[in-house]
Amino acid sequence: MIILHDPATLLHDTVELLGSKLVPAYESPARVRAILESISNSHHSLEHVRLESRDDDKQSLLEIIADSHGSEYLAHLRDSFLQWREKDLVEENGSILPECFPVANKANSANRPPKDIFARTGYFAFDMSSGIMKDSYKSILASANLARSAVERLRSDDLSAIVALTRPPGHHCNGRKAGGYCYVNNVAVAASQWRKHAPGAKIGILDIDFHHGNGTQDIFYADSNTFYTSIHGEDEFPYYTGNADEEGVDEGLGANLNIPLRPGSSVEAYLEFLRLAIDALGVFAPEMLIVSLGFDTFRLDPLGSFQIDTADYETIGRSIRERLGNIPTAILLEGGYVVEHLGANLLSFIRGWEAGR
Ligand code: SP5
Ligand code: ZN
Numbered sequence: 001m002i003i004l005h006d007p008a009t010l011l012h013d014t015v016e017l018l019g020s021k022l023v024p025a026y027e028s029p030a031r032v033r034a035i036l037e038s039i040s041n042s043h044h045s046l047e048h049v050r051l052e053s054r055d056d057d058k059q060s061l062l063e064i065i066a067d068s069h070g071s072e073y074l075a076h077l078r079d080s081f082l083q084w085r086e087k088d089l090v091e092e093n094g095s096i097l098p099e100c101f102p103v104a105n106k107a108n109s110a111n112r113p114p115k116d117i118f119a120r121t122g123y124f125a126f127d128m129s130s131g132i133m134k135d136s137y138k139s140i141l142a143s144a145n146l147a148r149s150a151v152e153r154l155r156s157d158d159l160s161a162i163v164a165l166t167r168p169p170g171h172h173c174n175g176r177k178a179g180g181y182c183y184v185n186n187v188a189v190a191a192s193q194w195r196k197h198a199p200g201a202k203i204g205i206l207d208i209d210f211h212h213g214n215g216t217q218d219i220f221y222a223d224s225n226t227f228y229t230s231i232h233g234e235d236e237f238p239y240y241t242g243n244a245d246e247e248g249v250d251e252g253l254g255a256n257l258n259i260p261l262r263p264g265s266s267v268e269a270y271l272e273f274l275r276l277a278i279d280a281l282g283v284f285a286p287e288m289l290i291v292s293l294g295f296d297t298f299r300l301d302p303l304g305s306f307q308i309d310t311a312d313y314e315t316i317g318r319s320i321r322e323r324l325g326n327i328p329t330a331i332l333l334e335g336g337y338v339v340e341h342l343g344a345n346l347l348s349f350i351r352g353w354e355a356g357r
Helices: 029-040 055-066 071-086 117-123 136-157 186-197 214-220 267-284 310-324 339-355
Strands: 002-005 015-018 021-024 045-048 161-164 203-207 226-233 256-261 288-293 329-333
Touching (some): 002 029, 002 136, 055 071, 071 117, 071 136, 136 186, 161 339, 186 203, 186 288, 186 329, 203 214, 203 310, 214 226, 214 256, 226 267, 256 267, 267 310
Parallel strands (some): 002 045, 203 226, 203 288, 226 256
């Protein structure tokens, strides 16, 4: 398997409010470092991508991101840390977090960015796990660029699948707000990149992070050419989406399939529902598949509650490949927070994928 990594994704290192404590964000550079370590001891080929050194690449990347992300939001991700710095509101090695979120109210729909520099951080986020530090924007773009590069490699090399070590992850971002450690939706970037070559192409998205990919669902909710399906913890973060009755809207009605599973679900239950998601994707018959791969379904994960073990990821990888493996697939990293097990879990998934042909 070819695995793509950009060292700039390791720069973003922030804090979050978790429960009652401000802590180093669980979504940390150590996650990808651990994966890199495991890959270096395997036969897989790790390829480095370096966005920073390519200005022309950055320009075209921004155009692709702009398909699904608002310009004021992107400017906020780019500029807000420096704006706080200029006013000495944050230390050079600090992080900025929201102070106040917009709420629907009777007087107005609170849909304009506020002028106040503190308030804007809340306007462009939906939770307190999306801190912005001095290098966040570099990592955010590097991560999105990995998603784009994965698609380019799939197209040019005629590969069945490729893995991108996208960090920060993307599936909670809807193009207007950061949240759940996500700033740019890497899945949407990959989809746009594919459609740059194949306008209107049917694309399938399989989201197997523990959490519902509210951002991805939102971006494609009215799109009949994009089938989104997710298996996730019921009534868990991000709390306001992920119900089975969310089936898409307008043209997109029927192209969204949510499969919430009880917290604590066994691997047997998981695999049964995974089968449903895979079958639905098979029926949709996309020309390209994107997998949002999260390892917070792991039994020890502090942010998840499923009973999935390392060896089970092999079964999961194989099940997907057996049914959908003739579809070019970009596998993008989402969550997974037990650093010591991340590498083994990813290698297990890939082993299954490779066995499933
Ligand atoms: C990409 C990704 O996996 N983002 C997840 C962010 C989750 N952040 C909030 C977690 C809140 C957990 N609350 C305690 C639940 C303990 N079961
Ligand atoms: Zn997650």
